[in-house]
Amino acid sequence: MAKEKIVLAYSGGLDTSVILKWLKETYDAEIIAFTADIGQKDELDGLEEKALATGASKVYIDDLRAEFAKDFIYPMFQAGTLYEGQYLLGTSIARPLIAKRMVDIARAEGATAIAHGATGKGNDQVRFELTAAALAPEIGVIAPWRLEAFREQFPGRAEMIAYAEKHGIPVTASAAKPYSTDRNLLHISFESGMLEDPWFDPSAEENEDMYVLSVSPERAPDQAEYVELTFEKGDCVALNGEALSPLEVMERLNELGGKHGIGRVDMVENRFVGMKSRGVYETPGGTILFTAHRKMESLTMDREVMHLRDSLIAKYSQLVYNGFWFAPERLALQALVAESQKNVSGVVRLKLYKGNVIGAGVKSPVSLYNPDIATMEADPSQAYDQGDATGFIRLNALRLKVSSGVEQSKN
Known part of the structure; x- marks a missing residue:
């Protein structure tokens, strides 16, 4: 009889290297190693x-x-996604793509299961397995870190x-550098080892x-x-006037940002598992x-559409x-996000300096900013009558006055 086939998400790091060998011995199965090239660079060598x-x-x-x-980073950035106010979700957004391709390979190879090296304490196990459940519920999942035999060994x-x-x-x-890393086109993460001490300072000169x-x-x-970044319908399509693909945009911006010390984040976050x-x-x-992207939206997105989209950022x-x-x-x-981006088009100019991204100008053919209306000088368009604000304020103040009266009557 042909051996069972298992597709393993393989990075070549410590965990998946050990797991590959362990799966082969434990299940007496053919192990098909899968690595997604999502920007790891020389980590893929050999x-x-x-x-x-x-x-x-x-x-x-x-x-x-x-x-x-194109299909993961850009749509996520259109949504203004930022987890707990700091994290741009570099690891999170890569997992559904990896799991999607694993499912494709498993079906093509006739594999009965996929396997991953995510620990039972982490988020990645959930991301891999929820994706598999959504796309291929008939395929089994092996998570060695959740198996007692593996943990005992x-x-x-x-x-x-x-x-x-x-x-x-x-x-x-190694014992000298035991921390774990995960790199892709969007970011690189570091965790475990000495970083488990939240008082440890990774920004210190000796840890550079x-x-x-x-x-x-x-x-x-x-x-x-x-x-200068040119946007069309919420997507960056050119840098300094040169048309580029989403992949090329990310690669160029990584070089620029890295050169100027931009994008370092050190945070304590709340994992999904608790x-x-x-x-x-x-x-x-x-x-x-x-x-x-945010600066482009500030010029071109309707206020209520922006506020509605923003109210969904935490959920997204x-x-x-x-x-x-x-x-x-x-x-x-x-x-909804795609609809909100239909007029997010134009050019944003930024200044990069020692870890800072500083706005230096924004323009758009569909700008909603009208200097004639916003001016502190006389309004030549007469689109806004300052006297109208009196009634606007009076109506918005009505409920506050009523509420205040009720509170005063208690006394």
């Missing part, structure tokens, strides 16, 4: 050879960068490092070698740099794009963070 040497029967390394930028990272060394599996994790995408603001150039965790993030290009952010990208409620919200 990955196929490593996976095969570790025991994979087949390896997929699929370039999904363009799809990631590997109670911590030290045991995993020892196992890897024993089986000749090269890994980058931890960062990958950016220099510290202190080391950034002393000369500011200007960049605990708080500390994460450090570098999102240089995303920070620039987020700021530019939670849906992405918690793994509900393919849920009907996220798709419904996206339709």
